[in-house]
Amino acid sequence: xxxxxxxxxxxxxxxxxxxxxxxxxxxxxxxxxxxxxxxxxxxxxxxxxxxxxxxxxxxxxxxxxxxxxxxxxxxxxxxxxxxxxxxxxxxxxxxxxxxxxxxxxxxxxxxxxxxxxxxxxxxxxxxxxxxxxxxxxxxxxxxxxxxxxxxxxxxxxxxxxxxxxxxxxxxxxxxxxxxxxxxxxxxxxxxxxxxxxxxxxxxxxxxxxxxxxxxxxxxxxxxxxxxxxxxxxxxxxxxxxxxxxxxxxxxxxxxxxxxxxxxxxxxxxxxxxxxxxxxxxxxxxxxxxxxxxxxxxxxxxxxxxxxxxxxxxxxxxxxxxxxxxxxxxxxxxxxxxxxxxxxxxxxxxxxxxxxxxxxxxxxxxxxxxxxxxxxxxxxxxxxxxxxxxxxxxxxxxxxxxxxxxxxxxxxxxxxxxxx
Ligand code: NIG
Ligand code: FE
Numbered sequence: 001x002x003x004x005x006x007x008x009x010x011x012x013x014x015x016x017x018x019x020x021x022x023x024x025x026x027x028x029x030x031x032x033x034x035x036x037x038x039x040x041x042x043x044x045x046x047x048x049x050x051x052x053x054x055x056x057x058x059x060x061x062x063x064x065x066x067x068x069x070x071x072x073x074x075x076x077x078x079x080x081x082x083x084x085x086x087x088x089x090x091x092x093x094x095x096x097x098x099x100x101x102x103x104x105x106x107x108x109x110x111x112x113x114x115x116x117x118x119x120x121x122x123x124x125x126x127x128x129x130x131x132x133x134x135x136x137x138x139x140x141x142x143x144x145x146x147x148x149x150x151x152x153x154x155x156x157x158x159x160x161x162x163x164x165x166x167x168x169x170x171x172x173x174x175x176x177x178x179x180x181x182x183x184x185x186x187x188x189x190x191x192x193x194x195x196x197x198x199x200x201x202x203x204x205x206x207x208x209x210x211x212x213x214x215x216x217x218x219x220x221x222x223x224x225x226x227x228x229x230x231x232x233x234x235x236x237x238x239x240x241x242x243x244x245x246x247x248x249x250x251x252x253x254x255x256x257x258x259x260x261x262x263x264x265x266x267x268x269x270x271x272x273x274x275x276x277x278x279x280x281x282x283x284x285x286x287x288x289x290x291x292x293x294x295x296x297x298x299x300x301x302x303x304x305x306x307x308x309x310x311x312x313x314x315x316x317x318x319x320x321x322x323x324x325x326x327x328x329x330x331x332x333x334x335x336x337x338x339x340x341x342x343x344x345x346x347x348x349x350x351x352x353x354x355x356x357x358x359x360x361x362x363x364x365x366x367x368x369x370x371x372x373x374x375x376x377x378x379x380x381x382x383x384x385x386x387x388x389x390x391x392x393x394x395x396x397x398x399x400x401x402x403x404x405x406x407x408x409x410x411x412x413x414x415x416x417x418x419x
Contacts, residue, residue: 004043005411006060007384008053009068012391013038016075016361016375017050023292023320023365024357032353032392038073042382045410049378066413068386071405072394074356076145076383077337078363078374081249081273081294081324083183084135085163086116086153087123090329094302103303103331104227104255113153113187116329120153120163128166135327136176138335140415143404145383146177148324148367150221152186157207160184164216175414177383179367181249182208182217185229185237200233204240212244218368219247219270224260231259238267247368253277255305265289271322271366276300276309283310283317292366293319295358296326297343298334311348322362323355342399352393382411 012034020028039053041060049056057065093106093115106112120128132149139147151163164180171178184207185200192199211217220241224234238248247270252260254274261282264272272278272286273294286293295309314321323344326332334340341355350358364374373381386406389395395403407415 004041004048004060004063005066006039006041006056006063007066007068007408008037008039009071009073009386010037011068011070011072012036013073013376014075014356014392015050015377016357017377021371023322023362023370025315025320026318029315029320029354029357029362030351032356034392040376040382040384042411045382047376047378047380047382050376068406071386072389072391073376073384073386074392075360075374075376076385076407076409077143077359078367078369079139079144079147079324079327079337080271080322080363080366081296081326082147083150083152083326083328084147085128085132085149085151085166086120086329087127087131088116088119088329089333090115093330097304107227112330114190116153117155117187117189121156121159125162125166128163129169132166132170133174135335136170136174136178140176140407140409141404142336142338142402143385143387143407144176144335144337145385145407145409146179146364146369146373148179148181148219150181150183150186151217152183152221155184155187155189157202157210160207161210161214161216164211168216175409175412177373177381177409179219179369180217181219181221182211182246183221183223184208185222185234187223187228196233200236203237208237208240208244212246217246219249221249221251223251224258224263225251225254226256226258231263234260234263235267238263238269242267249273253279253282261286264291270368273324274299274309276305276307278310280313283314283319287317287319292322292362294322294324294363294366295344295348296324296332297347298340299326299332300347301343302333303331308347311344311350315350315354320362320365321358322366323358324363338395338403339399341396345396352396355396356392382408384408
């Protein structure tokens with residue numbers, strides 16, 4: 001008798017089960033082999049074997065069998081950039097932007113991130129946990145099996161710590177995989193508007209060490225942007241984070257070209273994110289230092305940015321691009337990776353195969369988990385989704401509906417919408 005579960009089907013399965021181990025750039029970004037029929041045997045939360053049904057069935061008699069039919073099966077999406085710990089909402093700003101004001105104007109007047117900071121500070125721990133739990137349910141229902149989750153709406157030692165503790169609590173009790181990032185450097189809080197240096201010191205001397213001492217984050221991020229953290233301040237924060245053993249990430253060159261990508265390369269970041277205004281040198285630097293570029297096309301759409309990230313230039317260079325929702329209450333209130341795939345295809349010129357690679361394998365590498373999630377390969381976590389679609393190309397094409405029928409996280413069915 002064998003325990004474990006045998007998932008199988010006749011539809012196309014996009015596995016990424018070849019021998020290439022790193023993030024996928026160049027030709028590999030576009031190469032998605034669709035295998036059918038196919039079967040995956042899972043045990044202890046991991047994929048133990050893949051191949052054809054008859055062989056796996058003979059080897060694993062007694063396994064629970066799950067027939068996914070003719071559905072398209074892909075690895076669960078990995079969303080490598082989200083800001084899911086917040087309270088309240090900012091639909092007023094959405095309307096103001098649509099009727100003529102810019103993100104930066106609204107931010108300067110005390111809206112934007114600072115409004116969410118006021119809302120989070122007024123919320124209880126229980127509210128933060130309840131909101132995040134509902135968000136985690138929504139991610140899973142849309143086929144995302146792992147997210148990277150940033151703090152960044154607390155901006156005080158206590159409020160940042162309780163944001164990350166909420167992440168820890170939900171991560172421990174919810175099937176969604178959650179990888180926590182400390183983003184105390186998301187904005188300058190109101191009480192430090194006139195003492196920016198003082199806030200950088202607070203981050204470096206108190207907040208970062210406390211986050212690390214409590215083991216609350218695996219990475220540190222900075223919003224490196226004109227009017228927020230400049231390159232010098234970002235460098236100090238990220239270097240300190242590295243010294244303390246954290247991985248680092250950067251919101252780089254989103255609204256202006258300020259050297260964020262170059263800094264990401266210099267400090268050995270896992271990822272550089274946004275990159276709408278990245279320079280040619282910046283792209284070269286990312287390639288040379290193995291930093292994964294994360295594109296956030298839903299944000300550019302919502303902010304009505306005049307310019308698109310130079311995705312084609314990045315792909316031509318061979319950069320292994322990843323994509324993410326950037327889920328947050330201001331610039332990107334979506335949790336849908338399929339929608340982000342659509343934007344990546346329509347606005348940035350990715351093919352469906354490139355978008356899928358960017359949303360799975362490369363996204364996993366962008367959060368330092370590329371050896372564990374993002375592929376349907378023995379040894380990897382058994383995270384897969386079955387879609388009511390005939391093949392991968394339909395995924396970005398049929399936007400605006402949820403085609404996810406089944407979500408499997410660590411070998412367990414956690415969403416079942418089969419009809
Ligand atoms: O990635 N750029 C900074 N942070 C978010 C926006 C957060 C907000 O507006 O609340 C972003 O777009
Ligand atoms: Fe962001």
